Every structure is written in structure tokens, then in C-alpha cells.
Amino acid sequence: MALLEVSNLGIAFGGLQAVDKVDLRLEQGGLYGLIGPNGAGKTTVFNMLTGVYKPTEGDIILDGKNITGKPPATISKAGIARTFQNIRLFGGMTVLDNVKVGLHNQVKYSTFTAVLRLPPFFEREREMRGQAMGLLKIFGLENDAKQMASNLPYGKQRKLEIARALATNPKLLLLDEPAAGMNPSETEELMETVRFVREHFGITILLIEHDMSFVMGLCEQITVLDYGRIIAAGTPEMVRNDPKVIAAYLGG
């Protein structure tokens, strides 16, 4: 059984059918790409997968569980995490605390324990700190732990977003234009990071990206959206040579 099965997914905003009849099938451990011209509905698909938008049609099955239309927090607990096209870190909080928020449902204790400062509170907090620092180390951010997230340089902010998303212990990680605004060497480094994350955490990754060399070099399967519909799907080779894809990108 596939990790994520999306069938006939669609959403209409008023009279505008933003996404229509989208089917996706992601196998455990795979690296998938979602591409398409601007306004094709890629981020809308992400928003439906993470519960930000309620689909008007279709089903989303994660690991055998139907999560269609569930609230974002529930979907996060079910195992989908994401990053954002425009970085959305908690800017006024430290780098370490950003990751700790990601650990919200991983390391738990009651409010009561916290107020009375009972021993489990200190244990759990220590555990949380350990896990968060571990994640920061993976992304080379351990020396920035005490910094405000908004003070980090752009590339590090992107990394921190991935670290924060991984803290929620996802089965599926959605990356929304992770390479946006990066120079070629940073993009190269990011490719390594994404591959590493997949190997190290054994998770499935679906990413939206406009940088074609990035997507083609990284993803095993690519789905192409245009005007909210899938126009092509397959290996990078197949997609690259598909006349419909070429037409969508070049016009015609």
C-alpha cells in the first residue's frame, strides 16, 4: 500500500476550480516532485494535503487513514509536515524554540506538571532540548540555537524550516519551493540535504520547485500540474520530453 493516496482531489473557490481531479500515489521512502507553471495549483494541493484548505472533492488517505478535510493540527499528528514558499518561521523566537514547537506533540507533559515544576517537567524539557539540538546539529545550526530565528541568513532560515518540520516526526515531508532565492551552490547543497534527510529519516518527500535542474536531478517521480489538472506524470525523463509539458511551460 502506498503511503499517500490521493484520488480525485479538487477544490473550487467560488466559481474557480483551482484544482481538479488530482490523483497522486506516493510510495514509502520516495522522492517526488510537483511542478507546473505559476498559478497551476501546486501550493493549493499542499494546502489541501495539510488541512489548510478543505477539499471540495476527493479523498486523501495517509497510511490507510482518511485525513480528508481534517484540521491542520490533526494532520500534523497523523504525519504530514511542510515548509512554506515564503518562509514562515516564528521570527521572534529562538532557533532552538522554533524546533521545540515542532516537537510539541512528540515530547509531552501536562500543564499541571509544568506549573508545579514536578520532576517529569524537567525530564521532558531536557529530552526536548536534546532532540532539538540533535536536529539543529544535522543542519549545522547548533551554534545559532540561541539566535532569534528572524536574524538568521536566508539559507539557514530555509534549513531551520526543514528542521522544524522534521521535529514533528513526519512520515511525509512537503517542501514548498525549497530552492527559491538560492544561488547555484546553495541549491547544490540543498539537494544534498534533501537526499540526506530522506536517507537518514527514512521519510517520503514531495516537493514543489521551479528550478528544473533541481527537480530533475533529485526526484524519482514528477507530477505536472497546469490549470489545476495533472497533464503529465512519470520519471523526469518522461516528463521532460512530454509535448504537453513543453507546451504548458513555453505556451502554445
Place this chain on the structure above:
Amino acid sequence: MQFISYLINGISLGSVYAIIALGYTMVYGIAKMLNFAHGDVIMVGGYMVFIFMVNLGLPAIVSIVLAMAVCTVLGIVIETVAYRPLRGAPSLAVLITAIGVSYLLQNLALLIWGSTPKSFTSVVNMEPLRLAGGQLVITGESIVTIGVCIVVMVGLSLFINRTRMGRAMLAVSEDKGAAQLMGVNVNGTIMLTFAIGSALAAVAGALLCSSYPMLLPTTGSMPGIKAFVAAVFGGIGSVPGAMLGGILLGIIETLSKAYISTQLSDAIVFSVLIIVLLVKPTGILGKKISEKV
């Protein structure tokens, strides 16, 4: 010596404002709404302490804890019934609802307890402190109020910055959507905020009525509004701002009563609000809001 005595009274009054302002500022920071019913929760807290302590004869500390419990429940009920259905509604709708809840609480109190003022017995049973050969007298109420305020500030700062729930509160106040996607239960977090704010309002009610022992259904509205001014003064949404704003406002009010005019003191307090809004709209410790274009 006179001046120091006024100053201490001011800090004591300001401590009460600060505790109330915390409720405003936390709710604003997290739910982005002004809970104008907050002042009336103070009044309910006052009546609860009165019932438990004077009518039922329970010890002061037990009465306050019970009043805190009642107000916590009240805060949660208000949030769930009145504000939650309006999540995502325009802020004006929420504001008007808050004013409605405020009048509802006042009139319910009028219905239940009547319009005759109840004379409150102080929850503090402590000899005044005499310093400088009896020239400087600090009442037990002042000492307890300032002490409680310090404990609340320290406790709350630790809670917000060092615990899992506190971090969730900060995350929600930064970016509700992103917090949700990290698995934070936004409704639960907002409810917790209301619960904490209302519990603090009960404490403020007990302290306020101990220093000014007259309890009426409208008791909470003026301190509520002044605490709101304090929250704006300090920078609404900022917890240290509420503390600073509250204490400064208490000092300004007391000193203007002492040296300028008793009648004009409230006018002066509200002028402070206007001047702050003109000079620094985000308050003393408020964050600069950068508009995205």
C-alpha cells in the same frame, strides 16, 4: 517622605493594573482580539472572594483559590461561547461581542447581587510596616499586592518562555497558521490563555477590593479600562510591556492625585494613552509592525 509613600501606593495600584493588563495583553497577543469583558471578570472574582470569605467564612487564601477556579471556568465559557464562533470574523464583530459580554456580566451581577455596594473585608491580614520612625507607613495591602505582582510576573515569564505550552502560546501569537501545521492545537492554546488571564483577574479582583473595599457590579470596568490603557502604554501583546505599563500608570495616577488634582487624575491617565498613541503607537515595548507590501 510623603513622596516615597505616594510612590509606593502608586506601585501597589500599578501592580494591580499590571496583573489585569497581563490578561488583556496575552489575549491580544494570541487571539488578536481586545477582550473588553476582562474587567468584569475582575468584578466576578471580587464577588466570589466576598462570597467565599465573608458569607461562607472560608480563609482568605482558600477563597482566592476558589475564586480563581470560578473565574477560570468563566473565562473558558466566555471564550467558547462568545468568541470561538467568531474566529476569523472581522475584528470589529469580535470587539462588539466583547463589549456585549461585558454588559451581560455587569447586568447579571446587578441581578444577582443588587446595586447596593458590598463592603469588602481585606484579604490581607497584616500589620502596616512603619519605617523612618513612623513617618513612612506602608499598608499590608500594598506589600502583599506588590509581592503577588512580582510572583505573577516571574511565574508567568517562566511559564511562557520555558514550557511546552508557553512556547505553543508564543508560536500561535507569531503565526497561527504555521503553529497549527506544527501540530499545535490553536483552540486549546487560546482557551489556556483565557483561563490564565481570568485566573489572574480573580487575583486582581481580590487585591483591588482589599485596597478599595467597595464592591459593585461596575467595580471592574474602570480598572479594566485603565489596565487596557496600561497594556497599550507598555505595548499591547508584550508581557513585560504590560508589567511596565501597569506600574507606570499606577504611579502616574497616584502622583497626579496627590500633586495635581484628585478629579483630574483619570483625565491625566487617559491623556497618557492619547499621547503614547500619538508619539509611539506601538507602546513602550511594542514591536514595530512592518507592513508587507
